[in-house]
Amino acid sequence: MKKFAWFLTLILALSLILSACGAPAATTEAPAATEAPGSGPFRVAVVMPSAINDLAFSQSMYDSLLRVQEEMGAENFEFVYSEGMFVVDDAAAAIRDYASQGYNLVIAHGSQYGSSLQEIAPDFPETSFAWGTTVDTFGEPNIFAYEAASQEGGFVNGVMAATLSQSNVIGVVGPIETGDAKLYVDGFKAGVLSVKPDATVNVNYIGSFSDVALASEAATTHISAGADVLTGTAQMVVGAIGKAEENDVLWFGTQSNQTSLAPSVVVASQVYHWEGILNEMITLIKSGTLGGQSFKADLANGGEVIEFNPDSTVLENAQTLAETTIEGLKDGSITITLP
Amino acid sequence: MISDLFSVTVLIGILASGIRLATPYLYAAIGETFGQRSGVLNLGVEGQMLLGAFAAFYVAFTTGNLWLGVLTAMTVGALMGLAMAYVTVNLNAEQGISGIGFFLFGLGMSDLLFQKMLGTVETVKGFPEIYIPGLSDIPGIGEIFFSQNLLVYGAYLLVPIAWFVLNKTTLGLKIRSVGENPDAADSLGVSVARIRYFTIILGGTLSGIAGASLSIALLNVFQQNLTSGLGFIAVALVYFGAWRPVGVLAGALLFSMINSLQLWIQVLGINIPSDIAVMMPYVLTILVLVATVSRVRAPSALTKPFEREN
Numbered sequence: 232m233k234k235f236a237w238f239l240t241l242i243l244a245l246s247l248i249l250s251a252c253g254a255p256a257a258t259t260e261a262p263a264a265t266e267a268p269g270s271g272p273f274r275v276a277v278v279m280p281s282a283i284n285d286l287a288f289s290q291s292m293y294d295s296l297l298r299v300q301e302e303m304g305a306e307n308f309e310f311v312y313s314e315g316m317f318v319v320d321d322a323a324a325a326i327r328d329y330a331s332q333g334y335n336l337v338i339a340h341g342s343q344y345g346s347s348l349q350e351i352a353p354d355f356p357e358t359s360f361a362w363g364t365t366v367d368t369f370g371e372p373n374i375f376a377y378e379a380a381s382q383e384g385g386f387v388n389g390v391m392a393a394t395l396s397q398s399n400v401i402g403v404v405g406p407i408e409t410g411d412a413k414l415y416v417d418g419f420k421a422g423v424l425s426v427k428p429d430a431t432v433n434v435n436y437i438g439s440f441s442d443v444a445l446a447s448e449a450a451t452t453h454i455s456a457g458a459d460v461l462t463g464t465a466q467m468v469v470g471a472i473g474k475a476e477e478n479d480v481l482w483f484g485t486q487s488n489q490t491s492l493a494p495s496v497v498v499a500s501q502v503y504h505w506e507g508i509l510n511e512m513i514t515l516i517k518s519g520t521l522g523g524q525s526f527k528a529d530l531a532n533g534g535e536v537i538e539f540n541p542d543s544t545v546l547e548n549a550q551t552l553a554e555t556t557i558e559g560l561k562d563g564s565i566t567i568t569l570p
Numbered sequence: 571m572i573s574d575l576f577s578v579t580v581l582i583g584i585l586a587s588g589i590r591l592a593t594p595y596l597y598a599a600i601g602e603t604f605g606q607r608s609g610v611l612n613l614g615v616e617g618q619m620l621l622g623a624f625a626a627f628y629v630a631f632t633t634g635n636l637w638l639g640v641l642t643a644m645t646v647g648a649l650m651g652l653a654m655a656y657v658t659v660n661l662n663a664e665q666g667i668s669g670i671g672f673f674l675f676g677l678g679m680s681d682l683l684f685q686k687m688l689g690t691v692e693t694v695k696g697f698p699e700i701y702i703p704g705l706s707d708i709p710g711i712g713e714i715f716f717s718q719n720l721l722v723y724g725a726y727l728l729v730p731i732a733w734f735v736l737n738k739t740t741l742g743l744k745i746r747s748v749g750e751n752p753d754a755a756d757s758l759g760v761s762v763a764r765i766r767y768f769t770i771i772l773g774g775t776l777s778g779i780a781g782a783s784l785s786i787a788l789l790n791v792f793q794q795n796l797t798s799g800l801g802f803i804a805v806a807l808v809y810f811g812a813w814r815p816v817g818v819l820a821g822a823l824l825f826s827m828i829n830s831l832q833l834w835i836q837v838l839g840i841n842i843p844s845d846i847a848v849m850m851p852y853v854l855t856i857l858v859l860v861a862t863v864s865r866v867r868a869p870s871a872l873t874k875p876f877e878r879e880n
Contacts, residue, residue: 281794282681282685282793282794284685284689284690284691285691285793285794286690286691315681315794402837407844407845408843408844408845433836433837433838433839434836435833435836435837435844436836436844436845436847436848437833437848438844438845438847438848438849439798439848441795441798442798442799443784443789443791443793443796443798444591444594444784444788444789444797444798444800445591445829445833447788447789448587448590448591448829448830448833449833449837451583451587451590452583452587452830452833452834452837453837455579455582455583455586456579456580456583456834456837456838466793467793467798469691469789469791469793470789470791472693473693473789473790473791476693477790491690492691492692492693492791493693
């Protein structure tokens with residue numbers, strides 16, 4: 232019995248260590264020099280629900296941080312991250328750890344982290360926190376909030392989808408009917424109907440952000456139902472993109488640029504560029520404002536960019552209309568009515 | 571709108587996707603059935619599937635050889651099974667806990683390897699749907715049964731084979747006796763350890779194929795936590811199927827068919843909230859489980875380590 236207990240402990244410890252270095256908590260360039268703010272580099276820590284290479288939500292933040300770093304220079308801007316923090320308790324622990332290590336800004340990149348942040352932030356009045364996607368700063372002086380007007384890119388994608396569809400049946404694979412995903416899907420639908428009021432938009436929420444197999448089957452279902460253009464949001468859509476490519480059905484992406492996954496069928500992706508908002512936060516923090524404001528990424532402020540796939544063979548039929556739509560949304564001549 | 575559900579296209583769609591969705595469950599759950607019939611509960615199936623899925627994907631991605639991918643997945647699964655067998659048979663560890671340990675190992679390890687060896691989500695050309703002259707052309711039937719990929723057929727072929735091995739061979743008799751009464755089996759000269767090693771390694775091998783069926787046949791991608799709980803559902807299906815291959819088949823098909831039904835319900839715009847729709851497979855599975863499972867008994871020695879009395 233003793234031997235077994237000993238071995239069990241060993242196995243558990245080993246597996247925990249391995250899962251720890253696999254899923255969450257991978258750290259990049261972080262010489263942990265604690266210097267007074269203002270003198271050393273600006274230090275950011277971010278906690279993300281999925282992997283930095285998910286081609287979706289988490290990757291959009293990681294890529295934006297890289298762009299900020301490129302702009303400011305590695306000697307002036309450092310960041311570390313914990314990825315795969317789908318367990319909110321683990322994320323909360325990581326947020327607290329980062330805060331106590333004296334980072335200038337700790338970002339909780341997921342709306343599920345809100346209540347943890349509300350508890351942690353008051354304990355670290357010198358540290359600035361940010362979370363999204365939301366508008367709620369909880370009235371705390373050291374919490375920023377950020378969100379994306381994902382209905383705008385959804386609308387543009389929808390306009391293109393409607394133009395390119397020949398069957399006039401378009402399928403949407405969504406995760407859970409809430410937040411950013413719902414905004415995107417509703418905007419997409421509105422975009423399709425603005426071009427073709429009699430088109431059919433079939434929406435399927437699969438109830439999960441991670442079930443790749445079900446997302447893939449949802450795409451197959453859309454295709455059997457006659458869809459010749461598909462879109463979808465969240466990190467499990469990689470399964471659906473695969474099916475789109477196999478069946479030669481067009482795909483519109485969102486959150487990150489998904490062209491690399493299926494260059495033959497991806498037409499365009501709405502990509503989140505958080506760097507504008509990050510820069511604003513950094514400027515505010517340096518001048519002593521640690522929070523209390525909320526930001527919105529949209530087409531007009533460059534927080535959302537429609538990235539076309541230059542190799543798409545059908546793009547030319549929709550690009551001009553897409554560009555006019557983008558301009559219209561930017562100057563306010565086009566407004567989106569959400570249900 | 572409800573009447574749309576009964577159109578031919580929809581029915582064919584539901585059946586064809588149900589059959590596809592059931593594939594990974596079948597491999598994993600049939601493998602688990604062998605283990606449990608010999609008295610070993612392996613909760614590490616999900617971890618074995620994840621490592622199998624990554625191994626198959628990586629090999630197929632780098633070499634372009636799908637069969638080599640399947641073979642690697644089988645080997646990785648078998649090695650995971652070997653480790654599980656050592657821990658539960660030789661060291662008499664608590665099966666549930668060590669299974670969870672192996673699950674966490676597989677989850678972390680597959681993600682670590684994915685990050686280090688691939689770095690980003692890639693696609694691979696997986697097993698194609700095969701065309702059987704004649705059969706594939708039958709309207710409806712052809713689309714449902716005869717236009718799937720090879721690993722799908724393999725999963726269904728496994729069911730009668732598993733039934734035959736368990737019920738009609740000496741090996742099956744030994745497996746069952748080790749699971750029911752290891753002391754008696756031992757006194758008759760059956761090596762409890764050897765039988766359990768065999769079933770756990772077989773289970774791991776099949777879980778490896780289950781993972782490969784996702785990453786290089788059905789989805790053709792690999793992503794962190796690709797299986798997202800499939801392996802645990804497979805373990806539940808073994809209980810659901812009352813430790814019989816045919817029961818497992820029934821459970822896997824029921825669960826998958828209802829899942830594809832709910833996909834269609836949403837696509838057809840039938841006015842049910844999506845949250846209710848996605849709950850359907852789970853709720854119905856629990857209801858059937860409650861209604862049927864109380865009548866069947868688990869293998870008596872399930873989860874009990876065997877220690878010979880001297």
